[in-house]
Amino acid sequence: MERATQPGKVWLVGAGPGSADLLTLRAARVLGQVDVWLIDDLVGEEIHQHARPDAVLEYVGKRGGRCSMRQADINERALAHALAGRSVARVKGGDPTLFGRGGEELAYLAAHGIEVEIVNGLTSGMAAAQSLGVGLTHRDFGHGVTFVTAHTADDGGPDWPALCAGGTTLVIYMGMSRLADIRDALCRAGKPADTPAAVVMNASRVDERQWCGSLATLTDALDAGLASPAIILVGGVLAHARHPQPAAFALPLAHATGDSLACC
Ligand code: SAH
Numbered sequence: 001m002e003r004a005t006q007p008g009k010v011w012l013v014g015a016g017p018g019s020a021d022l023l024t025l026r027a028a029r030v031l032g033q034v035d036v037w038l039i040d041d042l043v044g045e046e047i048h049q050h051a052r053p054d055a056v057l058e059y060v061g062k063r064g065g066r067c068s069m070r071q072a073d074i075n076e077r078a079l080a081h082a083l084a085g086r087s088v089a090r091v092k093g094g095d096p097t098l099f100g101r102g103g104e105e106l107a108y109l110a111a112h113g114i115e116v117e118i119v120n121g122l123t124s125g126m127a128a129a130q131s132l133g134v135g136l137t138h139r140d141f142g143h144g145v146t147f148v149t150a151h152t153a154d155d156g157g158p159d160w161p162a163l164c165a166g167g168t169t170l171v172i173y174m175g176m177s178r179l180a181d182i183r184d185a186l187c188r189a190g191k192p193a194d195t196p197a198a199v200v201m202n203a204s205r206v207d208e209r210q211w212c213g214s215l216a217t218l219t220d221a222l223d224a225g226l227a228s229p230a231i232i233l234v235g236g237v238l239a240h241a242r243h244p245q246p247a248a249f250a251l252p253l254a255h256a257t258g259d260s261l262a263c264c
Helices: 025-031 045-050 071-083 102-111 124-132 160-166 176-188 236-240 258-262
Strands: 010-014 036-039 056-059 088-092 116-119 145-149 169-173 196-201 209-214 230-234
Touching: 010 025, 010 071, 010 102, 025 045, 025 088, 025 116, 036 071, 071 088, 071 102, 088 102, 102 116, 124 169, 124 196, 124 209, 124 230, 145 160, 160 176, 169 236, 176 230, 196 236
Parallel strands: 010 088, 010 116, 036 056, 036 088, 145 169
Antiparallel strands: 169 230, 196 209, 196 230
16 A cells, blocks of 8 residues: 555545535635545535646545445545545535544544544535525424434434434434335324425435425325435424425425415
């Protein structure tokens, strides 16, 4: 393995949810100075404009027909570049440490003596809430927000009863293949079936799509054509979601007011 006297630094860079203007100024600055980009799934090509002309851009994600790499190989690739003295941007969608394995990569590189710095990105859950026009912590509807993955590392799911008991707005990542399970688990845990819910696919991108309904009708989002990557949001405040997409917005929420239904 190529070794320089001084290893390079690795930045874990959040590219935001997709829209190029949601990249932070700090991310743009870091992206403009590093030797190598290791780019994940769900990172739009518009941000390539920030690369140094001689920077090497390597895709390590698996969407869009590109080859996928195992996590261990990605870790090793970042380490190899750093040990060779190259500065590296590990570019991830949204925020690099939120469900993106950024924490694991950081620990791996740090254990090998590499300096690592996190550059926050706007997470897709927040972009979804923005596009629906809701405040996730609106105090009339709950006392907080919980970002959760529907797909845990052991291939299971989260503790839905505990999440229900928490009384926060739920922002669920990686859940589109489990919509029926999520609905059933939350209803079993005591969430009323008419709890407002929404799904936002490709949040902040030009091909963004939304669906609004209730927990009971959650799987209708699939019939409406929504698919991964998407964020699922569950909680009272979603009754006030806005920005309708045609056809997908019949909202049979028994307890909501006519006004709030009409605007979703
Ligand atoms: N670090 C990322 C999340 C990576 S996990 C972040 O902070 O956003 C991958 C999951 O993120 C997807 O399955 C999907 O649930 C969500 N996701 C990522 N980009 C998205 C987007 N533009 N719109 C909706 N969901 C998105």
